[in-house]
Amino acid sequence: MVLVDSSIWIEALRREGRIEEKVGLECLLDEYEAMWCGPIKLEVLGGARQQERKRLRGYFDSIPYRSMRDPDWDFAVENYWRLRDAGHTLPFNDVLIGSLSLRWICRVYARDRHFEIMRDVLGVRLYRAGYGGKFDPDAGG
Numbered sequence: 001m002v003l004v005d006s007s008i009w010i011e012a013l014r015r016e017g018r019i020e021e022k023v024g025l026e027c028l029l030d031e032y033e034a035m036w037c038g039p040i041k042l043e044v045l046g047g048a049r050q051q052e053r054k055r056l057r058g059y060f061d062s063i064p065y066r067s068m069r070d071p072d073w074d075f076a077v078e079n080y081w082r083l084r085d086a087g088h089t090l091p092f093n094d095v096l097i098g099s100l101s102l103r104w105i106c107r108v109y110a111r112d113r114h115f116e117i118m119r120d121v122l123g124v125r126l127y128r129a130g131y132g133g134k135f136d137p138d139a140g141g
Contacts, residue, residue, distance in 0.1 A: 001064065002127045003101050004034045005094075005110035006043035013056075021111065024129030028109065035064040037100055039093050066104060075099050079122055086121050090114045098124045 004025060011021040028034040036044075041060070048056050076092075076099035083090055091114065098118040101108045107127040108115055118124040 001035045001104075001106045002028055002033050003066075003097065003104070003106050003108050004028065004036060004040070005097060005108055005112060005115065006040050006047075007111040008109050009040070009044045010047070011111055013052075020129065024109065027129060028127075029063065032064075034109075035066055035106070036060060037066045037097070038068055039096050039100075041065075043093065066100070068100065072096075072100060072103055075103055079118075083118070083121055088117050088121065090117065094118070098122060101125065 109127040
């Protein structure tokens with residue numbers, strides 16, 4: 001499974017969004033490999049325009065959702081400290097998403113360079129779409 005960050009959802013939903021992200025996300029959805037979680041729900045649905053909310057909520061109801069547990073928060077705090085100790089102050093929500101991907105042993109599909117920092121410091125595995133956006137279960141870090 002691949003945890004799809006809000007940066008990809010937002011880019012893919014934009015009319016003028018980058019085709020690479022649109023095709024990559026579409027392939028993950030076609031292969032039933034895309035999933036989401038509470039922090040992504042807040043970022044995407046919380047920022048949705050009123051006329052888009054119902055459509056987006058219905059759309060997100062059709063893909064796997066993973067719930068957080070209390071120990072996940074503690075793990076995210078520890079990872080935040082590791083990042084800070086390494087000289088990186090990243091947004092809390094991104095650290096939480098990166099930490100969840102480590103707990104759930106999945107990759108993250110994101111445009112945000114914060115995840116590249118987490119890859120280098122924490123070992124977060126990133127998803128990169130294959131040729132033509134094709135889902136490649138063996139690709140990625």
